[in-house]
Amino acid sequence: MLKVEVGVLALGSHQERHGAALPLDTDARIAEYIAREAVKRTGVNFLGVLQSSYELPCIKTGKHQSLGELAEELKDVIRDAKSEGIEGIVLxxxxxxxxxxxxxxxEIENKLKVNLIFNSTICKIEGPHSGTGEVSIGAVLGFADKSxxxxxxxxxxxxxVGFVGxxxxxxxxxxxxxxxxxxxxxxIEVDESLGRGLLNEAIADVVNDTQRLSGQDDLR
Incomplete structure (x- = not known):
């Protein structure tokens, strides 16, 4: 089976309100941590953190960019990665x-001749925005203000918080x-055992995607 050079790229948000206990760049910090831990366990390439992010209509929680701007930044990173021999990227x-x-x-895969896997596991398992799951993760990573x-x-x-308002x-x-x-x-409470469990589950899933992508033999 042909081995593929793989990179891992983190996506979050950098200026999004997360209540009193969490910073604006909570999502970016979580994504970067998961990405870096997956890289440590697999030996693939860490490609950084995108600066752009998109938000759905009616969700007014901070400063985000358009979907087009997000896609264009991703394309720029992919082009740079491909110039270094990377053919597959886990997002x-x-x-x-x-x-x-x-x-x-x-569309991006076909245009840039790259294989992409989009991993949003942490979003699916952490629960409400700025809720117990996210606050607990922040506590584990040291940036939640429990006071x-x-x-x-x-x-x-x-x-x-929880989009309650x-x-x-x-x-x-x-x-x-x-x-x-x-x-x-x-x-909402802080449960560091829960936070560690959520992070470990997300990291393991990214590791699986990374290993699956690096072993592909059906490249575009």
Missing amino acids: VNAHGGNEKLEERLT RLKEHTSFERYPE FEELRERYPWAEKHAREVLDRG
Whole structure:
């Protein structure tokens, strides 16, 4: 089987509100950590963190870019990576809005002759925005401010937490209503055991994608 030179690229968001207990670049930090840990375990190439991010309509949590800008930055990184002999890239995403980028991946693959895998596992398993899962991950990685956890659930001041204060968003997206109800019903706590478990699951999935991609023999 032909071996493929593989890279791992992190996608997050850099200027997105995450309540009182988490920083604006929470998603980027989580994505970078997962990507770097996968690289350590597989020996592939770390390609950095994209600076652009996309957000869905009605989600007004900070500064994001258009989907087109995100795609163009990704293409630039791919071109640079290909010049270094990389033919496959695992995209490690920790920001839900970026999942819209998946719709453009086939076009990008065909145009740039590269193999891409989009891994958004952490988004799927961590639960509500700025909720227990994300706060617990932040605690494990050392950037959550646990002293502000009570303030974190002041939803009038921090409506983005669980999207509790975004009524239009909750009406538009059933998943947002589900997340808001979870936060309202269960509250938010720091559980470092949970945080480590979520990170380990996400890292293992990225490692699997990396190994699968590096062993492909059906290159474009």
